[in-house]
Amino acid sequence: MNDLILIIEDDAAIAALLERSLKEHYKTLCAASLKEAKLLLQTHTPQLILLDLGLPDGDGKSLIPLLRRALQTPIIVVSARHEEREIVAALDLGADDYVTKPFSLVELMARVRRAQRRALMLSDDTPVLTCNDLTLDLERHRCILKEVPIKLTPTEFSLMRLFMAHQGQVLTHQQILKQVWGVGYQQGMQYLRSYINTLRKKIETDPARPRYIQTELGIGYRFCCHHEGV
Amino acid sequence: MLRRTTLLSIALLVLITAVSQVFKTQLELINIALIHLLPVMIIALRGVMSATMIITTATVILFDLLYVPPQYSFDVHDLIYIWSFIIFYLVGYIITLQAKRIRINEIRQTLLRTLSHDLKTPLSSIIGNASLLIQSPSDAEAQREIALQIQMSAQRMDRLIATLLDGTRLQHAQNALKFEWCDFEDLIGVALQEFSSPDQQYRLRIHVDAHLKLFWGDAGLLLRLIVNLIDNALKYAPDQTPITLRVTAQAHHVVLTLCNAGEPIPQAELSSIFDRFYHLEHSADIHGSGIGLSICKEIAQAHHGSIRAYNDPQGICFEVLFPIKRHPLELEERP
Numbered sequence: 001m002n003d004l005i006l007i008i009e010d011d012a013a014i015a016a017l018l019e020r021s022l023k024e025h026y027k028t029l030c031a032a033s034l035k036e037a038k039l040l041l042q043t044h045t046p047q048l049i050l051l052d053l054g055l056p057d058g059d060g061k062s063l064i065p066l067l068r069r070a071l072q073t074p075i076i077v078v079s080a081r082h083e084e085r086e087i088v089a090a091l092d093l094g095a096d097d098y099v100t101k102p103f104s105l106v107e108l109m110a111r112v113r114r115a116q117r118r119a120l121m122l123s124d125d126t127p128v129l130t131c132n133d134l135t136l137d138l139e140r141h142r143c144i145l146k147e148v149p150i151k152l153t154p155t156e157f158s159l160m161r162l163f164m165a166h167q168g169q170v171l172t173h174q175q176i177l178k179q180v181w182g183v184g185y186q187q188g189m190q191y192l193r194s195y196i197n198t199l200r201k202k203i204e205t206d207p208a209r210p211r212y213i214q215t216e217l218g219i220g221y222r223f224c225c226h227h228e229g230v
Numbered sequence: 231m232l233r234r235t236t237l238l239s240i241a242l243l244v245l246i247t248a249v250s251q252v253f254k255t256q257l258e259l260i261n262i263a264l265i266h267l268l269p270v271m272i273i274a275l276r277g278v279m280s281a282t283m284i285i286t287t288a289t290v291i292l293f294d295l296l297y298v299p300p301q302y303s304f305d306v307h308d309l310i311y312i313w314s315f316i317i318f319y320l321v322g323y324i325i326t327l328q329a330k331r332i333r334i335n336e337i338r339q340t341l342l343r344t345l346s347h348d349l350k351t352p353l354s355s356i357i358g359n360a361s362l363l364i365q366s367p368s369d370a371e372a373q374r375e376i377a378l379q380i381q382m383s384a385q386r387m388d389r390l391i392a393t394l395l396d397g398t399r400l401q402h403a404q405n406a407l408k409f410e411w412c413d414f415e416d417l418i419g420v421a422l423q424e425f426s427s428p429d430q431q432y433r434l435r436i437h438v439d440a441h442l443k444l445f446w447g448d449a450g451l452l453l454r455l456i457v458n459l460i461d462n463a464l465k466y467a468p469d470q471t472p473i474t475l476r477v478t479a480q481a482h483h484v485v486l487t488l489c490n491a492g493e494p495i496p497q498a499e500l501s502s503i504f505d506r507f508y509h510l511e512h513s514a515d516i517h518g519s520g521i522g523l524s525i526c527k528e529i530a531q532a533h534h535g536s537i538r539a540y541n542d543p544q545g546i547c548f549e550v551l552f553p554i555k556r557h558p559l560e561l562e563e564r565p
Contacts, residue, residue, distance in 0.1 A: 102384065102388055189410060189411055190411045190444060190558050190559065193411050193412070193413045193416070193444055194413075194444060194558070196413070196416065197413050197415060197416065206436075207415055207419075207438075208415055208418050208419055208422070208436040208438055209419060209422055209431075209436075210419050215416050215419060215420050217417075217420050217449060217450065217453060218449065218450060
């Protein structure tokens with residue numbers, strides 16, 4: 001592989017660390033400001049973008065809609081913890097994933113690989129979705145766990161469909177609510193929490209140590225198929 | 231330590247009354263009034279308004295009964311004495327306010343000292359290990375060992391900083407709390423991710439009531455409370471012993487109990503372990519953050535709840551009571 005990754009990060013130490021760890025598998029380009037990033041984007045077409053939200057000449061978020069209009073390049077947001085609101089805003093604007101500082105490189109690399117894989121197989125209209133022991137048959141409306149069919153209510157089924165179609169991807173509360181209930185945040189959060197709870201009781205072996213439905217506190221949920229590592 | 235001021239004030243009040251009674255004829259009323267200010271001033275130094283007011287009232291009553299004519303009666307003939315009573319309260323009030331301010335500064339300084347100490351320990355491990363790496367032992371196994379040490383220290387610093395940020399959020403404004411519907415089982419799942427080693431996972435036993443409803447609270451803070459309690463248990467309970475975390479639903483409360491096989495805590499200290507600087511004064515332990523449990527208490531209080539520790543035949547238990555203030559709507563399936 002020799003894909004190009006654009007790193008937009010103003011902290012030299014972090015940028016160097018990212019470059020060093022990505023170097024082995026990817027080509028990298030670094031931009032330390034929004035201006036620099038925009039210039040680089042005119043001459044290069046990166047396969048993936050790592051975007052720090054706090055840049056010296058403005059909010060990194062503003063780049064997301066700009067990028068989204070032109071191309072489908074996956075964007076991974078790099079941000080400080082305790083900035084859930086910023087992260088959620090970036091995800092809702094169309095960023096693909098996020099990592100919080102301090103991040104582990106293993107985790108970051110896994111996210112990068114996953115985002116790329118997703119970008120490659122965008123429109124995937126298979127009627128049967130699988131994830132480890134779980135199979136979701138969209139046509140026959142069936143969910144099977146370890147060869148045993150499990151009963152799901154219609155809402156639970158649409159939740160599962162959304163999750164299984166976005167394996168490994170973080171989905172914000174807002175995105176889930178919009179897709180499944182089509183309602184606003186205020187009324188919906190309580191439904192969402194309750195349905196996740198009952199869904200976990202149905203598909204997880206130990207609901208207190210969920211392996212499929214991971215909570216991203218303050219942000220949303222991520223449906224994990226553990227052979228992916230993180 | 232604080233109770234001593236109260237006892238001292240009361241003892242002083244008794245002594246003053248005795249002395250004043252004996253020398254009543256020699257001392258003028260003005261002098262008696264002045265010595266009666268002493269216990270008020272001493273209690274006020276404690277910086278607790280209610281204590282000041284109680285002692286001041288006791289002093290005023292004694293002064294009024296025994297010295298202000300007519301003696302042995304609550305009547306006051308000369309209204310001018312009412313002024314002296316007001317001055318007693320005023321002195322108590324002003325000194326209490328000042329004492330409070332001084333105490334807050336002291337707390338800030340101690341906090342700063344605890345903090346820099348807590349942060350310095352892992353930081354010096356990071357610096358030391360990094361310089362070791364630079365001198366670079368050729369042995370790959372040794373290098374890995376050093377890098378792991380760096381990672382562990384850094385994670386400890388990270389957790390401490392998260393605790394601190396939550397702590398400041400708590401202190402600065404109650405309205406900074408972000409209340410939402412929380413699922414305790416969910417929060418426990420997130421908390422467990424912070425303790426990822428198989429050994430730690432093996433020790434943690436979780437029981438969550440199947441009928442537990444959603445709880446109206448601040449998810450970030452509740453998570454911090456659970457993480458700190460587990461962290462504390464892992465630190466103080468003997469290696470390999472189980473740690474049990476239980477969440478049960480009662481009619482008006484959600485009860486979170488964490489039990490571990492730690493050494494029993496002396497009865498007298500059971501409540502003070504939640505004080506901000508307990509660890510600083512009472513243990514030689516250096517890897518504990520002195521603020522973990524106190525933040526748990528603040529988080530419980532922010533939810534109108536309470537936290538207590540008690541000794542159990544198997545070890546120590548921490549129990550947090552969260553009163554249920556809001557009930558979630560019943561779910562209806564909408565196809």
